[in-house]
Amino acid sequence: MQSETATEETPARGRSRFYLAGLVIVAIILLTSLRGLLGLYTDLLWFDDIGYRDVWTGVLGAQVVLSVIFVALFFVLAWVNLVIADRIAPALRPPGPEEELLDRYHQAVSQRTGLIRFVVAFLFALMSGVGVASQWNEWILFTNPIDFGETDPLFGADLSFYVFRLPFLSFVISWFFAAFIIIGVLTMIWHYLNGGIRMQTIGRRTTPQVKAHLSVILA
Numbered sequence: 315m316q317s318e319t320a321t322e323e324t325p326a327r328g329r330s331r332f333y334l335a336g337l338v339i340v341a342i343i344l345l346t347s348l349r350g351l352l353g354l355y356t357d358l359l360w361f362d363d364i365g366y367r368d369v370w371t372g373v374l375g376a377q378v379v380l381s382v383i384f385v386a387l388f389f390v391l392a393w394v395n396l397v398i399a400d401r402i403a404p405a406l407r408p409p410g411p412e413e414e415l416l417d418r419y420h421q422a423v424s425q426r427t428g429l430i431r432f433v434v435a436f437l438f439a440l441m442s443g444v445g446v447a448s449q450w451n452e453w454i455l456f457t458n459p460i461d462f463g464e465t466d467p468l469f470g471a472d473l474s475f476y477v478f479r480l481p482f483l484s485f486v487i488s489w490f491f492a493a494f495i496i497i498g499v500l501t502m503i504w505h506y507l508n509g510g511i512r513m514q515t516i517g518r519r520t521t522p523q524v525k526a527h528l529s530v531i532l533a
Contacts (some may be wrong), residue, residue, distance in 0.1 A: 376454050377447035385443030388493055392435040395501045395531065400427065402523040403508035438500060442493055449485055456482035498531045 361370035438487045459478035465530060510524040 376450040384446040388442045389439035399504040452482040
């Protein structure tokens with residue numbers, strides 16, 4: 315009787331812990347969001363009090379624009395590559411110990427592949443794009459250049475290019491480099507889940523389609 319009672323109580327305890335963990339996560343998100351909103355409101359009051367409300371609005375607008383642009387860029391790049399990974403996935407996955415471990419995963423996501431692909435791409439896009447808001451100063455300089463009237467004798471560009479445009483362009487190049495590394499790793503994991511890459515198998519471990527796809531990303 316005691317073992318039956320313990321067996322019956324276990325699922326209930328599991329659900330209670332799940333709901334409790336969910337509530338804690340929601341509370342943390344709400345507290346973090348409220349803290350950020352209060353900070354924004356405090357800054358607004360301070361800038362408004364000294365007569366520079368337009369400055370606060372301009373900085374906030376630049377941060378929002380940057381976040382939206384780079385989140386959208388990363389999402390499109392990641393989502394397209396995950397779609398390609400699904401399209402070129404082998405019809406028959408090679409048998410082996412790895413496939414036995416991943417069999418439950420395939421059974422669970424068989425009807426939710428599109429949703430999972432969207433969520434994964436969006437979450438990584440948020441992590442990679444939201445932080446770009448810190449580059450608001452470089453963005454404002456990039457979008458509001460003023461010519462100095464003096465030309466660089468080596469490249470023939472106005473000296474203002476190195477002050478207003480080059481810092482943001484350098485950041486964009488670095489961001490794309492890091493973004494493609496993340497997308498490459500994410501795509502490799504996706505190919506592994508789809509069976510295009512196998513580490514413990516006899517014969518070919520990677521399909522030619524997967525090699526071509528990853529080569530394009532690395533290039």
